[in-house]
Amino acid sequence: MDASSSVSHAAHDHHDTAHEHHELGFFRKYVFSTDHKVIGLQYLITGLIFLFLGFCLMMLMRWQLAYPGKELPVIGNLIGRMLGPGSMNNGVMTPEFYNSLGAMHGTIMIFLGIVPVAFAAFGNFVVPLQIGAPDMTFPKVNMASYQAFFVGGMIMLISFFVPGGAAKGGWTSYTPLADIADKGPGYDVIFNGQTLWLIGFILLITSSLLGAINFIATIIQLRAKGMTWMRLPFFVWAQFVTAFLLLLAFPPLESAIVMQLMDRVAGTSFFLPTGLVVNGTAVSISGGGSPLLWQHLFWFLGHPEVYVLILPGMGIVAEVIANNTRKPLWGYKSLVLAALVLGFLSFIVWAHHMWLTGMGTAVSAFFQTTTMIISIPSVIILSAFFISLWGGSIRFTVPMLFATAFLPMFGIGGLTGIPLAFNSADLYLHDTYYVIAHFHYIVAPGTIFAVFAGIYYWFPKATGRKMNDFWGKVHFWPSLICMNAIFLPMFLQGMLGMHRRWYDGGEGWTLASEKVWGLSGFHWNLPISIAAWTMGVAQIPFIINFFWSIRHGQKVGINPWEATTLEWTAPSPPPHGNFLTPPVAYRGPYEYSLPGRAKDFTMQTEPVEPNERAPHEPAMSLSH
Amino acid sequence: MNNPPTTEPVDHETEHYAHDVSKHVRGYLIVGGTLLFFTALTVFLSYVNFGTQKANVAVAMVVATIKAGLVAYIFMHLSAEKKLIYRILIFTAIFVFGLFWLIYLAWYDPVVH
Amino acid sequence: MTSLAFINELMGMPGNASAHGYQIDHIIEFCHWFMGALFVGWSAFFIFVLWRFRKSRNPVASHEGVTSGISTHLEFAVVLIEAVLLIGFAIPLWAKRVNAFPDNKDAILVHAIGQQFNWNFHLPGPDGVFGRRDAALVSNSNPIGLDPSDPASKDDLVVMGELHVPVDHNVIIELASKDVIHNFCLPSMRIAQDAIPGLIIPMWFKPIKTGTFEVVCGQLCGLGHYGMKGTLVVDTPDEYQAWLKERIELSGNQSAPPAPGAVPPAGAPKTANPGGG
Amino acid sequence: MEIPYTVTARPDTGLWNAKVGIWLFLASEVMLFGGLFSAYIFLRLDAEPGYWPHGLLNVPVGTGNTAILIASSVTVVLAWAALKMRQFTRYKIYMGITILCGVAFLVVKLAYEWPQKFEHFGAYIKPSALEKYEPYLGNKHLLSEGLPPRVEITGHLHNHEALHDASIKDYEVGLDPIYTDPTNPKMDRPHFLYVPPTEKIAHIDKADVDRATMFLPTHNTYFATYFTITGLHGLHVLGGVIVFTYLWLPFGSRLYRQNPEHLANRVEVAGLFWHFVDLVWIFVFPLFYLL
Ligand code: HEA
Numbered sequence A: 001m002d003a004s005s006s007v008s009h010a011a012h013d014h015h016d017t018a019h020e021h022h023e024l025g026f027f028r029k030y031v032f033s034t035d036h037k038v039i040g041l042q043y044l045i046t047g048l049i050f051l052f053l054g055f056c057l058m059m060l061m062r063w064q065l066a067y068p069g070k071e072l073p074v075i076g077n078l079i080g081r082m083l084g085p086g087s088m089n090n091g092v093m094t095p096e097f098y099n100s101l102g103a104m105h106g107t108i109m110i111f112l113g114i115v116p117v118a119f120a121a122f123g124n125f126v127v128p129l130q131i132g133a134p135d136m137t138f139p140k141v142n143m144a145s146y147q148a149f150f151v152g153g154m155i156m157l158i159s160f161f162v163p164g165g166a167a168k169g170g171w172t173s174y175t176p177l178a179d180i181a182d183k184g185p186g187y188d189v190i191f192n193g194q195t196l197w198l199i200g201f202i203l204l205i206t207s208s209l210l211g212a213i214n215f216i217a218t219i220i221q222l223r224a225k226g227m228t229w230m231r232l233p234f235f236v237w238a239q240f241v242t243a244f245l246l247l248l249a250f251p252p253l254e255s256a257i258v259m260q261l262m263d264r265v266a267g268t269s270f271f272l273p274t275g276l277v278v279n280g281t282a283v284s285i286s287g288g289g290s291p292l293l294w295q296h297l298f299w300f301l302g303h304p305e306v307y308v309l310i311l312p313g314m315g316i317v318a319e320v321i322a323n324n325t326r327k328p329l330w331g332y333k334s335l336v337l338a339a340l341v342l343g344f345l346s347f348i349v350w351a352h353h354m355w356l357t358g359m360g361t362a363v364s365a366f367f368q369t370t371t372m373i374i375s376i377p378s379v380i381i382l383s384a385f386f387i388s389l390w391g392g393s394i395r396f397t398v399p400m401l402f403a404t405a406f407l408p409m410f411g412i413g414g415l416t417g418i419p420l421a422f423n424s425a426d427l428y429l430h431d432t433y434y435v436i437a438h439f440h441y442i443v444a445p446g447t448i449f450a451v452f453a454g455i456y457y458w459f460p461k462a463t464g465r466k467m468n469d470f471w472g473k474v475h476f477w478p479s480l481i482c483m484n485a486i487f488l489p490m491f492l493q494g495m496l497g498m499h500r501r502w503y504d505g506g507e508g509w510t511l512a513s514e515k516v517w518g519l520s521g522f523h524w525n526l527p528i529s530i531a532a533w534t535m536g537v538a539q540i541p542f543i544i545n546f547f548w549s550i551r552h553g554q555k556v557g558i559n560p561w562e563a564t565t566l567e568w569t570a571p572s573p574p575p576h577g578n579f580l581t582p583p584v585a586y587r588g589p590y591e592y593s594l595p596g597r598a599k600d601f602t603m604q605t606e607p608v609e610p611n612e613r614a615p616h617e618p619a620m621s622l623s624h
Numbered sequence B: 001m002n003n004p005p006t007t008e009p010v011d012h013e014t015e016h017y018a019h020d021v022s023k024h025v026r027g028y029l030i031v032g033g034t035l036l037f038f039t040a041l042t043v044f045l046s047y048v049n050f051g052t053q054k055a056n057v058a059v060a061m062v063v064a065t066i067k068a069g070l071v072a073y074i075f076m077h078l079s080a081e082k083k084l085i086y087r088i089l090i091f092t093a094i095f096v097f098g099l100f101w102l103i104y105l106a107w108y109d110p111v112v113h
Numbered sequence C: 001m002t003s004l005a006f007i008n009e010l011m012g013m014p015g016n017a018s019a020h021g022y023q024i025d026h027i028i029e030f031c032h033w034f035m036g037a038l039f040v041g042w043s044a045f046f047i048f049v050l051w052r053f054r055k056s057r058n059p060v061a062s063h064e065g066v067t068s069g070i071s072t073h074l075e076f077a078v079v080l081i082e083a084v085l086l087i088g089f090a091i092p093l094w095a096k097r098v099n100a101f102p103d104n105k106d107a108i109l110v111h112a113i114g115q116q117f118n119w120n121f122h123l124p125g126p127d128g129v130f131g132r133r134d135a136a137l138v139s140n141s142n143p144i145g146l147d148p149s150d151p152a153s154k155d156d157l158v159v160m161g162e163l164h165v166p167v168d169h170n171v172i173i174e175l176a177s178k179d180v181i182h183n184f185c186l187p188s189m190r191i192a193q194d195a196i197p198g199l200i201i202p203m204w205f206k207p208i209k210t211g212t213f214e215v216v217c218g219q220l221c222g223l224g225h226y227g228m229k230g231t232l233v234v235d236t237p238d239e240y241q242a243w244l245k246e247r248i249e250l251s252g253n254q255s256a257p258p259a260p261g262a263v264p265p266a267g268a269p270k271t272a273n274p275g276g277g
Numbered sequence D: 001m002e003i004p005y006t007v008t009a010r011p012d013t014g015l016w017n018a019k020v021g022i023w024l025f026l027a028s029e030v031m032l033f034g035g036l037f038s039a040y041i042f043l044r045l046d047a048e049p050g051y052w053p054h055g056l057l058n059v060p061v062g063t064g065n066t067a068i069l070i071a072s073s074v075t076v077v078l079a080w081a082a083l084k085m086r087q088f089t090r091y092k093i094y095m096g097i098t099i100l101c102g103v104a105f106l107v108v109k110l111a112y113e114w115p116q117k118f119e120h121f122g123a124y125i126k127p128s129a130l131e132k133y134e135p136y137l138g139n140k141h142l143l144s145e146g147l148p149p150r151v152e153i154t155g156h157l158h159n160h161e162a163l164h165d166a167s168i169k170d171y172e173v174g175l176d177p178i179y180t181d182p183t184n185p186k187m188d189r190p191h192f193l194y195v196p197p198t199e200k201i202a203h204i205d206k207a208d209v210d211r212a213t214m215f216l217p218t219h220n221t222y223f224a225t226y227f228t229i230t231g232l233h234g235l236h237v238l239g240g241v242i243v244f245t246y247l248w249l250p251f252g253s254r255l256y257r258q259n260p261e262h263l264a265n266r267v268e269v270a271g272l273f274w275h276f277v278d279l280v281w282i283f284v285f286p287l288f289y290l291l
């Protein structure tokens, strides 16, 4: 089929669809939309709100850690009145509430914040555009996926208001603690924190599974003409691998959640061994269950999940770096391969979270080895990003600032994973603030920065306007400084032996009174907390900038960053059906600074000219 | 690589298929019969003593696997499925067996005194 | 080696008090040097590149970029170092932790039973035999459910919160839990192990310094988790014998009195939540 | 632009969209049931001798249900084949049979098998009292045969009040046949045909009992896994029946008139799901009923 006929055909198509959609009312258009872009934005807004909520929960916790047992001015009493004295008793946080905050901070940040934003929102909005597709393969399923997420999130929120408060067993919900949580006099079978957590979770899993199926099917089936596997932007690859992780790792956790739900509502003993004595009384259960089974099934998801948190971030960073260095990504082929290997290996390393559960030599040697091996693809990906900078002509736009900061921050987080991966070193470090610092370096200044980069980068595509540069910088620098001021000292606290999930922040512990770098371990809490609250202030310019720019940002053309990938050939914002003519890809995704060209970027849709030097395109092919 | 591969849908494939289908119907019935036979066989074998409980479990699982294989291969058309589907399923199989095997291994190798 | 260890000290790691602890410290310090070197190397490269290739200094980008295979060498080096740490240190160290338990005869054997939110220690007493325990017998006066009908239990000692052990002796602690998962963590001894209900998991170490050490509960176990503190006192042999004697005398007329560690920590709720969650 | 390949295949993958989608979904289902079966393995390996019951379920009924599912799998491919050959009436018939089979399966499960379990009673005897109930349990005989011991007495509970009323001191149980004649070698293996509890009554002192409940999920880990896995499987059957009914009702005819191939594709996709549900049952059946 030649180009001209395809153009006219599609123009005709477009006419039809545009006509049809004039009549859509507000609800069909914005609430029950099946358009991948609207769903993407729904995910983005809801996810950001949850991210912010998770952040607020954490700021409350940081008060308790800095000033254990002190009344929280103003807000304390307010929360006490809203959620009952079980939360803030006369403005003072109770241990139950602290544990709730911790568990819900973790749950909300991961499953209601980062996954919806980094995976679902960017995946929905960007992936179909980047592969030149009109929409997702299953638009209705896509809508259902968002709705399941939304309802799941609401259930999690409601759980704060039931008697006893939200789940308090940590985001890991280890059994038997979580199994027996909230039970006691006045136990309501459904309306208690832990049970609602489980029910909400089932919906979140459903949402992720539907999303994952849709993403994979879309990438496989709806790539535009000429969009071969090796011409996919790295972001699409990252989302592809992420979707597989969700698809195959979530169901075992789902089964575990069903079992925990049975334990709580039907009185089974999947995770409860025989002979439990809680509070001096024997528990009436059949017993015979296994607490470790939960941990295995939880971490079977738990570990792949951490790559779910980082891979989309890496994808965003790759796009932004290529665009702002004005040169192709270095080692595209090895990046793709590394992402695939990372995805594969992440299924067989889970027990490195369980070193101290009484694991023998053989099994722990296996899991240590796989964990070591999995750090290699991460090193490859990060090295490729670093090397990509070499020879570039680097523009420090706001997205680029965030993407640049991502690299060393992920580096610190990733490197500190290495001692944890050796079980003998983890013997000392397990469950200390060292672990907290390790993963926050990856998810907070790592993924969250990548998310910010993505928002600043694709904002013009979604709205036709740019976010303000100056306020972007005002957002970036304090955020970067605060992030490090928060998490660097946590390594020191961890090395002192201070443990996580400590309601008193270590005040009652001699080991936390040892001094390191001028302050005692406990007293380090205060500067950390101040930095955390300052970071809250630093988000204000972002929030204002974000909403203000939707209406009042500087108007820009369809390709303001002079980028090469397909999404920049669609109008901004793209109409229903995305492209005016079906796009055709003729070359790789990052043809920046091709020698002998006037412009320093060559779009994927530009045919290869006869006299052009052989394009820099990897020959490897994964399919066909 | 300059000429993009075609992505136009193929239409006449279906006619072709319909012809094939009629030939398969008999096969489906035979497979259904075989499955029923194997069901009876498992029930029978479960009353035969193979020495240990483990041996009985193994025998039953072998029969079940054969049955499952037949369903997947014939009824679910895996015999004539595209490569892509196989790839998805192979990885799934690896991970599900990894889950079984590693949990079993962890159960088998605890620190005991 | 001591000079290398300063990286751990710099990060605040407390002094080691057990025989195997220095090995744990070594692997942590090797990791930190290795990570430090990578971090410093990459950071230097990173900063240089950001400066050297900024737009104003390098207006036209190179399409090719780096062509050398330097990254392959680097990745290979990382693999090598990780392999050495893994095969040379981590795996053998672990094998020694979990397979090479000292002989029961010349080690102190103690059972530790975790509960929300303290540790009960069960010692075999003069006869050296542990009495039978049964969950059904647990009561306020019998926190570990010791079976009084078992003759071996007659002279057993039950102490709460504080455990004494003699210095330079192997100590084996067999961990159990009555309710939820706890973790018996001794930062100064560089040892920790989960206490999982339904399982009995042993751990061992050899204290080489006398003194009083904190036992941290290293696994979220409910609202009192932060205050679940045990005390390990490493005595000289004489002091240890004196303590043991005192304990035996005490158990003669009354069941174990609360030891210091069993007093609820400041701020802990007075009535425990039945769910413990 | 419209979404392509909803009915016809994309040449380079050879697949239409929903086919890719359903296989991805099935892959995740494999992992879901994989998680449940790994729990089954784990719990069964951990069970103390005598605590994993055998032969409690009704084998002929289970076999019948297996046959029903297999038959429905055959009819659903036949329905699909009929559509491919554009024989709409046949499609209607085969699909109708499939739906009936699915409903029959559910009825057997929910109206017969489960309730029968809920009405059955079991009491675990304390280790210290096992000796006392030796005439019912026949453990000496089992020991000599190298078989696992019996630690539970089951049957029909005559005084239901005993479950709640603390003043009643014993359970009055109409014994299951095994306990009436425990040392008879015929009782070493479960019966093939279901034999209801006998009229022979045993009085079991509550003081000798560890735990006694009806055969509910709480009873032991065996029933916990049984009810959870068959329950989840039943939900899948229900889902399949609903989808089939939707395709069978006028909606199907309308789609057939518009684009018969589209309907055939939908039936194929729903059928793939159905076969998978059948496939899961093929493992559930021996694991719970026979072993
Ligand atoms: C996105 C999240 C994420 C990522 C990517 C990782 C990556 C890794 N993690 Fe982490 N981890 C978590 C999130 C993450 N982790 C979380 C949330 C927990 C705690 C869960 C809980 O208990 O609540 C955890 C806990 C955790 C543990 C358990 C600790 C314990 O509980 O005691 C372990 C142990 O092995 C571990 C190891 C690793 C390893 C080896 C990697 C490797 O993949 C890392 C590989 C990366 C590198 C090796 C970096 C390479 C970079 C360079 C070479 C360049 C350097 C350059 C500069 C610095 C400029 N992690």
Ligand code: HEA
Binding pocket: A045, A048, A049, A051, A052, A055, A058, A061, A062, A102, A103, A105, A106, A107, A109, A110, A114, A169, A170, A171, A172, A309, A436, A440, A443, A444, A445, A448, A486, A499, A500, A501, A502, A503, A532, A535, A539, A542, A543, A546
């Ligand atoms: C993705 C995961 C994620 C993220 C991003 C974060 C972010 C942060 N976390 Fe969290 N954390 C966890 C996952 C995460 N955390 C988990 C899993 C645990 C363990 C829980 C458990 O013990 O079970 C934990 C535990 C944890 C603890 C330990 C508590 C304890 O053990 O007692 C602490 C302590 O300081 C902490 C702090 C922080 C801080 C300061 C941030 C900051 O970096 C936050 C930064 C956030 C922002 C900068 C928000 C930006 C968003 C906006 C501004 C929204 C804008 C809105 C609109 C436009 C509408 N976290």
Ligand code: CUA
Binding pocket: C114, C115, C116, C117, C181, C182, C183, C217, C218, C219, C220, C221, C222, C224, C225, C226, C228
């Ligand atoms: Cu016990 Cu934490």
Ligand SMILES: [Cu+2]
Binding pocket: A302, A303, A306, A349, A350, A352, A353
């Ligand atoms: Cu991990």
